[in-house]
Amino acid sequence: MYAFAGAITLKPSRPLSLVERFGAWRVFKGGCAARKGAAMVLKTSDSYVPWSKEQTVVVVDKHRGERGALMPILHELQETFGYIDPEAVDLLAAELNLSKADVHGVVTFYKDFRSERPGESMIRLCRGEACQSMGAERLASHACEHLGISFGGTTSDGAVTLEQVFCLGNCALSPAVMVQGRLKGRVDEARFDEIVDELKAGRR
Numbered sequence: 071m072y073a074f075a076g077a078i079t080l081k082p083s084r085p086l087s088l089v090e091r092f093g094a095w096r097v098f099k100g101g102c103a104a105r106k107g108a109a110m111v112l113k114t115s116d117s118y119v120p121w122s123k124e125q126t127v128v129v130v131d132k133h134r135g136e137r138g139a140l141m142p143i144l145h146e147l148q149e150t151f152g153y154i155d156p157e158a159v160d161l162l163a164a165e166l167n168l169s170k171a172d173v174h175g176v177v178t179f180y181k182d183f184r185s186e187r188p189g190e191s192m193i194r195l196c197r198g199e200a201c202q203s204m205g206a207e208r209l210a211s212h213a214c215e216h217l218g219i220s221f222g223g224t225t226s227d228g229a230v231t232l233e234q235v236f237c238l239g240n241c242a243l244s245p246a247v248m249v250q251g252r253l254k255g256r257v258d259e260a261r262f263d264e265i266v267d268e269l270k271a272g273r274r
Contacts, residue, residue: 118187121157123157126147126155126162127165130161130162130166141176152184152188153186154183155185156185159174181222189224189225189228190230191229191250191269193213193249194233194235194247195233196235196240196246197210197234198235200244205244212259216263217232221233229270230269238253245258
């Protein structure tokens, strides 16, 4: 199951708990994304702030009165910090009167939630149908092999995080990738390697 608004991908792989089912309904109400997820997905790594308990409580208080508040809280935490810090699981369980298992289950169930801070640069590779028809699957395999990670992973030097999305709105220039919030089109394997080299050169 995919939500194309904001290029958020949710991939259920096991039966949902009550908490997860209600959270999924909030996100997919009416068959499409019910909240604006683009801010989370399109932010660049350098726009996130360091995790803090105090800021997490601010986010919790903002959504506390909402029915099924866990999902919007988790989305905003990731939009703010770039990931869900493990310490946040205990805090959310206590603040929302949920079990730690419930909170941990939601965080690990949806592949879009990260448990580690992303790398210094973010590359998002489109695997939508238009891009697939122009070689995106070949590019995806090459990207993972070249970086030595799977989608959602970060290189060992902390330089690059690789994510998959299912539409960047750049279908006419497939295959498309987004690098630190900037769209790039007609990216083949050689161009991908150049992009990675440019990102790493910028760290020096």
